[in-house]
Structures are given as structure tokens and as C-alpha cells.
Amino acid sequence: MATGVFSSKRAKISERTLRTDRWWLQPLITVSVLLSFIVYASFRAFENGNYFAEPLISPFYSPCLSAACAQGSSLLGQPFGIFKILGMTFSPALFILIFPLGFRMTCYYYRKAYYRSFWASPPACAVAEPHAKYTGETRAPLIMQNSHRYFFYIGLIFNVLLTADAILAFRNPEKQWGHMSVGSLVLLANATFLWLYSASCHTCRHTIGGRLRNFSSHPIRYKAWTIVSALNHKHQNFAWISLLGVAFADFYVRQVSSGAFTNFYFF
Amino acid sequence: MARKLKLRIWRGNSTDGGLQNVEVEANEGEVVLDVIHRVQAEQMNDLAVRWNCKAGKCGSCSMEINGKPRLACMTQVASFPDDQEITITPLRAFPVIKDLVTDVxxxxxxxxxxxxxxxxxxxxxxxxxxxxxxxxxxxxxxxxxxxxxxxxxxxxxxxxxxxxxxxxxxxxxxxxxxxxxxxxxxxxxxxxxxxxxxxxxxxxxxxxxxxxxxxxxxxxxxxxxxxxxxxxxxxxxxxxxxxxxxxxxxxxx
CATH class of the missing domain: 1.10.1060.10 (Alpha-helical ferredoxin)
Incomplete structure (x- = not known):
């Protein structure tokens, strides 16, 4: 039986949409960029190498906690042994990336992006979706989107660690402080973008003050909420910038580690 | 300056209907609701359209213009290129009563x-x-x-x-x-x-x-x-x- 815009009592129009603009462009760009990132991140996660060049460490491999990690790359030590499957060493990045991936997968902005572009639910506003049934986020697995706040909290820990990595990058390869290279700035920019992405998050906004019923009784939280709300306006931008930033930071460290680039020192 | 506008207006009821072509003059500064009213006055006297304030505050003239849900009184004709046909339909999420009027x-x-x-x-x-x-x-x-x-x-x-x-x-x-x-x-x-x-x-x-x-x-x-x-x-x-x-x-x- 016909449903949706083709339901029996609605205006008889055979087209799924009458939009004349290029509504398909945005989902196409989203799919292209996200797929490119997924392919690159998968390649790097499985590569299990070229992620450390003193004092730079790739954000894909930080914190490196496995005994398989490159020497000097483990900021917090190596409490975990080497994990092998079928004789192959499991890349530490595969364990690390679960958390940022979970944070982004459950992010309110990315949900919009991938529901539209990958699942066509809907592909664009007022463009009929192809699915016969729809239950939204009311049942498994999508009900798990409600775990976003836990990934947000874990994401904050990662931000602290990646900020520490950026600070440690203001050293030279002999671990002497007071030096700055292109790599220092790349890691610093990456950490900054990640903080902005986290601080502009809807869950952050809720936690800071959004859950209150009464702003006037909590003036400090209200002030913090207004700041986070201002950042929240740009959450989409920060989501993309930080995604590209983390990929670029990894790419830069890989090129330095493999010897393709020399990490230029300003001083 | 007046321009000739090509419209496709959905006409019908809950059992049948379709898009009808019509040409109408549009003056500078007019909105889509203005040209619908001109069509109603000059060519389709029984065209049903819900409207009230013409100021974007009553929410009556909701319809779909080139497939996008919009208020007809807040949609400038000038926002469409001269050669573009404008398609006007009732809201597609609700049962249609007649022409551009739906049961909300x-x-x-x-x-x-x-x-x-x-x-x-x-x-x-x-x-x-x-x-x-x-x-x-x-x-x-x-x-x-x-x-x-x-x-x-x-x-x-x-x-x-x-x-x-x-x-x-x-x-x-x-x-x-x-x-x-x-x-x-x-x-x-x-x-x-x-x-x-x-x-x-x-x-x-x-x-x-x-x-x-x-x-x-x-x-x-x-x-x-x-x-x-x-x-x-x-x-x-x-x-x-x-x-x-x-x-x-x-x-x-």
C-alpha cells in the first residue's frame, strides 16, 4: 500500500520531489569526504607503522599503550601486551580509534550528515526517502545514539592527551624544550580543533547548563552556557575542521616518520 | 517591471488531481501569493488557496513552491530566474481538501x-x-x-x-x-x-x-x-x- 507522499488522501503527484535545486550535491559531498576519511583512517590504522617521529606522534596512535608501540611513543607507558590475531600483530590504532569514532558516530551533527547522505533518511528536505518503514532512534541499534555523552566524556580525556602530545612537540628530537617546528604547530592546531569540536558539542551544552530549568539561579552556569551556545552554532564547522585536522596531523607525522618530509624547525 | 511567469499549479481533491500550466504577469516586488491571487482573479476563479495576513505572521499560506515547503506570502517572485517555471503544490504531508488547501x-x-x-x-x-x-x-x-x-x-x-x-x-x-x-x-x-x-x-x-x-x-x-x-x-x-x-x-x- 502506498504510504508517505503517495498516500491515498494526499495530493496526487507522481514525483518523489519537485525540488529544482541541486539537493543531491550536499549528500554527495558528505559521502565523498566521509568515505575518503574512512579509507584513509583504515589504511593508517592497519598500517601499524610510521606514526612516531620524536617528538611527534600521530593522533591515530595516541595514547599508545601496547607493548607493540614504537619506542618512545608511549606517553602513559605500555600496560597492555601485544595482541595478535592469526599471528599478526594488532595495530594499537584499532583500539584507540574506537573512542573518537564512537564520539563522532553518535554526534548530533554527524547523525544528520550520515542519515541524510548514507541512509537517505531523508536524502534532503522534502525529498521522499526510499525506505518503506521508519522507527528512528527508538530501538536497537540506533537507540545506542543515546550513549553520546559517554563518548563525549572519553573524548575529553583524548583531548587532554592530544594536547599533551602537542605540548611535548615543542621539543627537538633530543627531547630538549624550547623548540618549535611545523609539526608542533600541526599538532597544536589539531588539539585546538578537537577542543572546539568538543566544547561546541550539544551534550557539552546540556551538561554545562542546558539541563537547568532556572538560569537565573545559576548565573555562572548560565554564562558558561551562553558561551557554549555560541560555539554550538558552529558545531558543524568544527566537526569538519577537526576531522580534516586529525587526518592532516596524522598524514604529516607519517610523512616525517617515513622520511618523506623533514620536520622544519623554526627555532 | 512586469514579467511573464510560467506556473504549474496543482489542482484537484483527495481523489484526483494534477499540475496545470498557466501563464500570468508578475510585477516587481510581488510574492508568489500575489500571482496566485492574480491567477485566481483572471484565470482560475475557483482555485482554492488558504491565506490571511500576507505578512508572514498568520501561517496560513503554507504550500510547496518548487518542491520546498514555504510561505507563499514570503516567497519573492524575483528569487526565481526569469526563465524558470514555478511549480506550486499543496503541502504533501497532509490530506488535500481542494487545490492548494490541505487538512492540517x-x-x-x-x-x-x-x-x-x-x-x-x-x-x-x-x-x-x-x-x-x-x-x-x-x-x-x-x-x-x-x-x-x-x-x-x-x-x-x-x-x-x-x-x-x-x-x-x-x-x-x-x-x-x-x-x-x-x-x-x-x-x-x-x-x-x-x-x-x-x-x-x-x-x-x-x-x-x-x-x-x-x-x-x-x-x-x-x-x-x-x-x-x-x-x-x-x-x-x-x-x-x-x-x-x-x-x-x-x-x-
Whole structure:
């Protein structure tokens, strides 16, 4: 039986949409960029190498906690042994990336992006979706989107660690402080973008003050909420910038580690 | 300067209908509702169209123009290229009555299902006082003109008629949010009702409601997502639940 815009009592129009603009462009760009990132991140996660060049460490491999990690790359030590499957060493990045991936997968902005572009639910506003049934986020697995706040909290820990990595990058390869290279700035920019992405998050906004019923009784939280709300306006931008930033930071460290680039020192 | 405009207007009723071509003059500064009225006056005297204020404040002239849910009185003819045909249809999420007029009574039924504001016990009319910061938050939601463009574009009901039973829609999520954020509202289970009775969990936050809102209410960011987070507080977050039990704060009712 016909449903949706083709339901029996609605205006008889055979087209799924009458939009004349290029509504398909945005989902196409989203799919292209996200797929490119997924392919690159998968390649790097499985590569299990070229992620450390003193004092730079790739954000894909930080914190490196496995005994398989490159020497000097483990900021917090190596409490975990080497994990092998079928004789192959499991890349530490595969364990690390679960958390940022979970944070982004459950992010309110990315949900919009991938529901539209990958699942066509809907592909664009007022463009009929192809699915016969729809239950939204009311049942498994999508009900798990409600775990976003836990990934947000874990994401904050990662931000602290990646900020520490950026600070440690203001050293030279002999671990002497007071030096700055292109790599220092790349890691610093990456950490900054990640903080902005986290601080502009809807869950952050809720936690800071959004859950209150009464702003006037909590003036400090209200002030913090207004700041986070201002950042929240740009959450989409920060989501993309930080995604590209983390990929670029990894790419830069890989090129330095493999010897393709020399990490230029300003001083 | 007047220009000749090619229109395709949907005409029909709930059993049959289709797009009809018509050419009409449009003057500088006119909106789509103006040219519809000219068509009505000169060529299609029995064309049904709902309208009232012509100022974007009554929410009556909601329709779909080139496939996008819009107010006809706020859509400038000049926003379309000279050679572009303009297609005008009724809202496609609701049953059509005649031509451009749809039956939006679904929304009134949903409105009645939302419990009204519950003041504190013993508080008399004229007594309540609110600080400006608390007023401002819900003031945004009070800008709603009930044009139902957000309801029309929401794919949960637009593309799935069967969901209308269990889904209130974005217009009513801002109503629920407004009440749940009200410092003096005493009904404490709005969050649970939003999820269990009004279908908040069906929303997958694709933000189409925000995109079409003529009042630029940030429906998704300021109402739906905050409500989803409040629902997580009371239904899906074990730590918050534990905190509510220990500290006897607002929890699962």
C-alpha cells in the first residue's frame, strides 16, 4: 500500500520531489569526504607503522599503550601486551580509534550528515526517502545514539592527551624544550580543533547548563552556557575542521616518520 | 517591471488531481501569493488557496513552491530566474481538501495531547515572577506561527503516514521543550512523555524543520536536541539515574 507522499488522501503527484535545486550535491559531498576519511583512517590504522617521529606522534596512535608501540611513543607507558590475531600483530590504532569514532558516530551533527547522505533518511528536505518503514532512534541499534555523552566524556580525556602530545612537540628530537617546528604547530592546531569540536558539542551544552530549568539561579552556569551556545552554532564547522585536522596531523607525522618530509624547525 | 511567469499549479481533491500550466504577469516586488491571487482573479476563479495576513505572521499560506515547503506570502517572485517555471503544490504531508488547501487537523489533535502548563500549588494569577534570562529561553519557541511547514517537511510523517499515530512532530517538540524548560511548570514527567507518547525518539535530527522555519526558530538545536538530552538524563544514563536516586533529584518518575 502506498504510504508517505503517495498516500491515498494526499495530493496526487507522481514525483518523489519537485525540488529544482541541486539537493543531491550536499549528500554527495558528505559521502565523498566521509568515505575518503574512512579509507584513509583504515589504511593508517592497519598500517601499524610510521606514526612516531620524536617528538611527534600521530593522533591515530595516541595514547599508545601496547607493548607493540614504537619506542618512545608511549606517553602513559605500555600496560597492555601485544595482541595478535592469526599471528599478526594488532595495530594499537584499532583500539584507540574506537573512542573518537564512537564520539563522532553518535554526534548530533554527524547523525544528520550520515542519515541524510548514507541512509537517505531523508536524502534532503522534502525529498521522499526510499525506505518503506521508519522507527528512528527508538530501538536497537540506533537507540545506542543515546550513549553520546559517554563518548563525549572519553573524548575529553583524548583531548587532554592530544594536547599533551602537542605540548611535548615543542621539543627537538633530543627531547630538549624550547623548540618549535611545523609539526608542533600541526599538532597544536589539531588539539585546538578537537577542543572546539568538543566544547561546541550539544551534550557539552546540556551538561554545562542546558539541563537547568532556572538560569537565573545559576548565573555562572548560565554564562558558561551562553558561551557554549555560541560555539554550538558552529558545531558543524568544527566537526569538519577537526576531522580534516586529525587526518592532516596524522598524514604529516607519517610523512616525517617515513622520511618523506623533514620536520622544519623554526627555532 | 512586469514579467511573464510560467506556473504549474496543482489542482484537484483527495481523489484526483494534477499540475496545470498557466501563464500570468508578475510585477516587481510581488510574492508568489500575489500571482496566485492574480491567477485566481483572471484565470482560475475557483482555485482554492488558504491565506490571511500576507505578512508572514498568520501561517496560513503554507504550500510547496518548487518542491520546498514555504510561505507563499514570503516567497519573492524575483528569487526565481526569469526563465524558470514555478511549480506550486499543496503541502504533501497532509490530506488535500481542494487545490492548494490541505487538512492540517492532525496538528490540532496533537496539540490537544500535550498537557498544559501546571503552575505551583497555591500560586494565584498575577503572582508568578520570572527573570528575563528564563523568559528569553522559551521566548524563541513562542515565535511559532503554526504554519506547520516543519511538520510538513519532517520525513517521519511526510514519508510514513503510519507514524502519525505515535509522532507529534517538531512543532510540538518545541512546545514540550518550552514547558519543560519553564522554571514554574510543575509537571515533572514531560521528558518521559515526550519519548514514550509523543515519539521524540523517532526524530533523527536531520534538521529539515529548522531549515524551513520562516521564524528561524532553531527547532533542532534549541528544542529537540536539548529534549533528547533531558530524556537521556532520566531514561538512558545510569549515572544520572543513580544521582537522582541518591540526591532525590528529578529522576525517573
Amino acid at each position: 487537523s492532525f496538528n490540532y489533535k496533537k496539540a490537544m495531547e500535550i498537557p498544559a502548563f501546571v503552575p505551583p500549588v497555591g500560586m494565584k494569577p498575577g503572582e508568578p515572577r520570572m527573570a528575563q534570562v528564563d523568559v528569553e529561553r522559551s521566548q524563541e519557541f513562542r515565535k511559532c506561527i503554526e504554519c506547520f511547514l516543519c511538520q510538513d517537511t519532517c520525513h517521519v510523517i511526510r514519508d510514513h503516514e503510519e507514524n502519525k499515530k505515535s509522532f507529534a512532530g517538531p512543532r510540538f517538540f518545541i512546545r514540550i521543550a518550552e514547558l519543560d524548560m519553564h522554571p514554574l511548570d510543575m509537571l515533572r514527567n514531560r521528558k518521559q512523555k515526550a519519548q514514550e507518547e509523543h515519539g521524540l525518539g523517532m526524530c533523527n535530527i536531520t534538521k529539515c524543520c529548522t531549515e524551513v522555519c520562516p521564524e528561524h526558530i532553531r527547532i533542532t538545536d534549541n528544542a529537540i536536541i536539548p529534549m533528547k538530552e533531558r530524556v537521556v538524563d532520566v531514561k538512558y544514563d545510569p549515572l544520572r539515574w543513580l544521582g537522582s536516586v541518591i540526591r532525590k533529584r528529578e529522576g525517573i518518575l
